[in-house]
Amino acid sequence: MSQTTIQLDEQTAAAATIRLPNGKAVNVQSNISIEADEIPVIDVSGIYSEDIEMRKMVAEKVREACHRIGFFYAINHGIDPQLSSGAFEQAKRFFALPIEKKMEVDTALVPGEFVGYHAMEQYGSKNRKQNDLSEAFNIAYDAKYDPDAITDEPSRSIFLPEDDLPGFKDGLYAYHTQILQFARKMTRIFALALHLPEEYFADYVKQPEAGMRILHYPQQEHSEDDQNGIGAHTDFECFTMVTQDGSGGLEVLNKAGYWIKAKPVPNSFVINIADCLMRQTNDFFVSTVHRVINKSGNERYSIPFFYGFDRRKVLEPVPTCISEDNPMKYQLMTSGEYYIWRASKAKDGEL
Numbered sequence: 001m002s003q004t005t006i007q008l009d010e011q012t013a014a015a016a017t018i019r020l021p022n023g024k025a026v027n028v029q030s031n032i033s034i035e036a037d038e039i040p041v042i043d044v045s046g047i048y049s050e051d052i053e054m055r056k057m058v059a060e061k062v063r064e065a066c067h068r069i070g071f072f073y074a075i076n077h078g079i080d081p082q083l084s085s086g087a088f089e090q091a092k093r094f095f096a097l098p099i100e101k102k103m104e105v106d107t108a109l110v111p112g113e114f115v116g117y118h119a120m121e122q123y124g125s126k127n128r129k130q131n132d133l134s135e136a137f138n139i140a141y142d143a144k145y146d147p148d149a150i151t152d153e154p155s156r157s158i159f160l161p162e163d164d165l166p167g168f169k170d171g172l173y174a175y176h177t178q179i180l181q182f183a184r185k186m187t188r189i190f191a192l193a194l195h196l197p198e199e200y201f202a203d204y205v206k207q208p209e210a211g212m213r214i215l216h217y218p219q220q221e222h223s224e225d226d227q228n229g230i231g232a233h234t235d236f237e238c239f240t241m242v243t244q245d246g247s248g249g250l251e252v253l254n255k256a257g258y259w260i261k262a263k264p265v266p267n268s269f270v271i272n273i274a275d276c277l278m279r280q281t282n283d284f285f286v287s288t289v290h291r292v293i294n295k296s297g298n299e300r301y302s303i304p305f306f307y308g309f310d311r312r313k314v315l316e317p318v319p320t321c322i323s324e325d326n327p328m329k330y331q332l333m334t335s336g337e338y339y340i341w342r343a344s345k346a347k348d349g350e351l
């Protein structure tokens with residue numbers, strides 16, 4: 001997530017330029033979203049194949065999607081749907097707690113880190129009358145729940161005492177552990193997609209950034225001009241994998257400047273490129289602007305998993321994405337420097 005500044009066009013209030021904290025500016029032609037089949041659905045079952053050609057076939061589809069739109073659906077990912085149902089149940093239990101209880105794990109208690117509770121209508125854009133209509137709870141990577149952990153460093157997560165919500169932490173990490181393993185496999189596919197050896201990023205993800213978030217969006221009554229569930233933003237790690245319920249509401253800004261509805265596809269992840277991978281690929285992969293507006297008539301719940309490289313690793317350019325004619329556009333920094341800079345900006349109330 002990140003903050004945005006939106007400038008309304010003088011001629012038409014519908015068109016706008018969105019200035020992003022990642023340094024980009026994107027044009028929006030209309031604030032009203034449209035139905036379009038632009039987000040590819042990729043069957044990723046080939047990632048488990050022993051045959052490198054099968055893995056490369058998935059990788060080429062990922063390459064095309066990440067270059068063209070920065071978003072795709074992954075189906076046949078192999079994760080038991082009971083784990084996502086379990087995590088959604090935990091989300092509903094948490095958000096049903098009284099606000100005073102939820103505020104005991106307020107994210108403000110952990111400056112600079114994206115963990116804990118983000119209260120309803122707390123963040124927003126100064127261009128909209130109402131703050132964003134959502135609440136969230138974020139957890140961080142925890143080596144205790146990673147079967148391939150190489151560290152015993154304590155997690156940055158904060159939780160209510162176990163007796164306040166028995167089973168909540170284990171329920172969330174049961175799902176997190178499975179997504180983490182899938183994300184490591186996908187890291188190999190992303191390397192192939194960039195025409196690099198599969199192992200290229202292996203050292204970057206032994207101790208990854210792997211936050212997960214549960215989100216609750218009530219039905220909104222205001223127009224999309226006055227309020228969003230989450231306003232237009234890009235994510236800041238390498239890639240994000242979102243589990244959405246059946247409500248719909250996630251919208252993706254395509255290169256032509258139109259909001260495309262990312263309609264729910266059962267048992268899929270919506271995967272999107274985030275800023276760090278955009279930086280490392282010198283913009284070959286696009287970190288696409290997205291937002292959420294829940295007008296489904298239901299309470300919407302979603303579970304994004306934000307996956308990034310080890311904080312100590314420098315975000316070096318990918319060799320296949322730079323050349324003499326196409327030099328690196330971004331200043332070198334570590335993943336950690338980038339995350340902390342962006343998280344602090346976002347927590348300053350700018351989304």
Ligand SMILES: O=C(O)CCC(=O)C(=O)O
Nearest residue numbers: 001215242250292302304
């Ligand atoms: O709720 C969703 O579908 C997406 C949420 C999101 O974009 C975020 O938390 O960064």
Ligand SMILES: [Fe+2]
Nearest residue numbers: 001234235290
């Ligand atoms: Fe996002």
